[in-house]
Amino acid sequence: MNRYWTLADRPVGAWPDARTFELRDGPIPQPGPGQALTRTIYVSLDPYQWGYRRRGVEKPGDVCHARTVSQVVESRIEGLEPGDFVFNTNGWAEYGLMGEGVPRPGYMVPRRLDPAVGPISYAVGVLGMLGLTAYAGMVLQGDPRPGETVVVSAASGGVGQIAGQLARLRGAQVVGIAGREEKVRYVTDELGFDACVSHLSPTFAQDLKAACPGGVDVYFENVGGPVFEAVLPLFNPGARMTICGLIAHYGDDGGDAGAKERARAEARGVAVQNLFVGDYVESHHEAMLAELGPAVAAGKVRYRQDVREGLEALPEAFAEMLKGGNFGKMLVRVSPDPTLQVAVN
Template identity: 65%
Template sequence: MTSNRYWTLSDGPMPRWPQENTFVMKEGEIPKPALGQALTQTIYVSLDPYQWYYNRRRTAPAGAPCHARTVSRVIESRIDGFAAGDLVFSTNGWTEYGLMGEGVWRPDYMAPRKLDPSLGRISQAVGVLGMLGLTAYAGMDLLASPRAGETVVVSAASGGVGQIAGQLAKQRNARVVGIAGRDAKCRFVTDELGFDACVSHLSATLPADLAAVCPAGVDVYFENVGGKVFEVVLPLFNQSARMTICGLIAHYGDEDGGIDRRAALMKLGEPIFRTRNMLVKNLSVSDFALDYHDDMLAYIAPLVTAGKIKYREDVRHGLETIPIAFNEMLRGDNFGKMLVQVSPDPTLE
């Protein structure tokens, strides 16, 4: 092995939503690890909505592979505590090989760590047993704390975060209602994940559909989407309801990448938030990564192993499929947490 294929951003202004020519595949030498670094081979690339506003703002160094969280295997280590063959969480990005360790750019809270395959499938380290599990745990259990019998609504309910957030609320004996796109996703949310009801945001009668399955109003809303979905939930909030703003995927193509949209959403909701004495929290998983990752793992991993939390992945194959898979995820054509496998998973061989 000598060459390394990777996807990087094309030159020029970034469009609002990715286009066919937004990403270019390049081929270069496999990087050599310096002291304090390790060379790793990517196994799974996680595709997440936030990567689009990172890419639009060109957050990663110019010319580098597009940023992504990855599961990978150590090929050569010059870091104490990591050895060839270790399976690790890393941030290689959209690339076959990458470096981890000193001087390698990554978001602060995404430190490399060794994986324990006995806890679950290694692909889950970028999902239910990683950042997505932590996001759902922080946003649902720590910030919203649903009580037995309360009505909890989760948008993007069949997606990576949504499916976990809703099932965590079921663990607390809440009544859980999902909002998703296609009928097949809604059926999955009720029949497989055990939500009490699910309505489609594609329905022309969404406001009436949602009101019908929330006859006692909404006590907790886990917001992944924004836009018209938020506007439909807003009038249904009860006194002392809680809302966690996890993500606003409908706005990641806005001029500002949806960042100011959080402020706009707060402004729109303010009269109801105030008069109904609501607690509204903006969630950033990075705030919880250091202190709560181990708690989350200790709580969620046994539930996943016991089948009490189900977790669907949408796994594509081959580095070349990444831009298409990424676009599909952004427009809802994924079904479960989107991943691309780019080399064999040794735990499945």
């Protein structure tokens, strides 16, 4: 049997709770022509998924959407064999189909993975959509230059940690914003940011101003709310801002927090761009891999994952991630990773 999570009902609260999801089971799907059956290994948990659910893109009864790393069990796709590893979108399920006729977001193109390139979990992280998101938002939109000051919110999270390191590699002064003290230390001590301040501090706005004595030239927005309010008065003329996410507002009812932030920043002369990673898949995915692949392999870009265990852990891990309880990119391993077993042996 195939176990999977669905929405129990259309979400009505600000944040998910025990009533939001339902664990079900059904027959393992059988692949048709041009399809493959895959066993899910890693499920990626990302803030945008809550927006899918609250806006009704995902319906009650649907398998909860997520990017995944899986292993092929049975294949009717030429060039794809049992045992191969793939990036796909099985969602919160133990098994799923990929290939012809399988619905998926248009920009999430399934592909075969080479474990020799890096850990297969990186395909939903630094060497996948997260890496491309950071690359598009920071390198292509933010365009940091040597000596400029770059601020990254949610700096220890999946996208933020990569975005800040990309700015540092380009010679910018990088200031992170994180939460609890161990995250703040990680951002400076491990990731190499020039400074990091805690949004939990009662003097957060003053701390950020002190860390950016020359103002802010590039802001990579992942949070919104009070974090944006602290950055806003620090923008320099000609500053650039990328809106990657607004996790502080994902539980809001009504309104467009992104539009409001954009208008207020633009009123100060800031060039603001919204970031949709799908716009960059065809044009810049290979360029991202060409830069991040060698940088990760050489240790020039560091990357932290927060991996939880078991299909049952998904709802709790998802809620924890939305509230900032994760430390690094949040993943759930729902079945054994054979590449790790090989490495151990």
